[in-house]
Every structure is written in structure tokens, then in C-alpha cells.
Amino acid sequence: MSSSGSTYGDIHRYEPARESTTAAIAIVLLTIIEVVFVGLFTYGLLNGWGLSEVGNMYLGGILAVIFIDLAFVLMLYRKEFLPDVMIVKKRRRKWEDLYVREEEQYGTESFGDAWDHFKRAVYPYYKR
Numbered sequence: 001m002s003s004s005g006s007t008y009g010d011i012h013r014y015e016p017a018r019e020s021t022t023a024a025i026a027i028v029l030l031t032i033i034e035v036v037f038v039g040l041f042t043y044g045l046l047n048g049w050g051l052s053e054v055g056n057m058y059l060g061g062i063l064a065v066i067f068i069d070l071a072f073v074l075m076l077y078r079k080e081f082l083p084d085v086m087i088v089k090k091r092r093r094k095w096e097d098l099y100v101r102e103e104e105q106y107g108t109e110s111f112g113d114a115w116d117h118f119k120r121a122v123y124p125y126y127k128r
Helices: 020-045 053-079 114-122
Strands: 011-015 082-087
Touching: 020 053
Parallel strands: none
Antiparallel strands: 011 082
């Protein structure tokens, strides 16, 4: 699929997702575990576990487990269910990154046409 004359925006490589059943089952199980820990965290907040030192550390640990579990769910989803796509991007010259016009790439005069600069500052859509 890759050709030497690739243009900007062409898909250079496209590999469809594997969509394995094992990953789907793992995501479902991790989501169930996630719901259990979110419920436990909510129960602990409503019962005031965070008011004692040990309970506060316990709630912090549960919150850490929630985010780690969510990270694994997202990692599995990205790896197994999203396609691997590489799009050709055009490398721009450095002066283009600064939004400089091509005729100004080597600089402009400081006080070249002060009246024209004033008109552009007042009305940016002014044509020369």
C-alpha cells in the first residue's frame, strides 16, 4: 500500500484491529471489577471512612486501584480494538511553522512601508 509518491493525508499503513474474544472477556471482567471498586469507594465516602487516618489511606488505595484498572481497560481496548493507521504527513520548512509568508522568509525591513503596516494593524484584511 505504500508508494514512493505518497501525498499529504494518504494512509500509508492500515492494519485492522484483531478484535480477539479473550480481550473482550478481559475487558468485561475488568469493567465489573471497576464497578465493584467504584461502589466500595462511594460507600466509604458516604460512611465517612475518610475522616480517620486509616480510612483515608484505604480510600486513597481504592482510588488508585480504580485508576489502574481503568488504565488496563483502555490499554486493552486500544491494542485489540482500534486499527493501526499511519497517515503520511508533509514535512514543512521551519519558516512555515512560524506562519511567515514565503516572500518574507528572509526577513523584512523594519521601517519599510510604515503606512502599509499601520493599515494592516488597524484592518488586518487590507489588501495591498
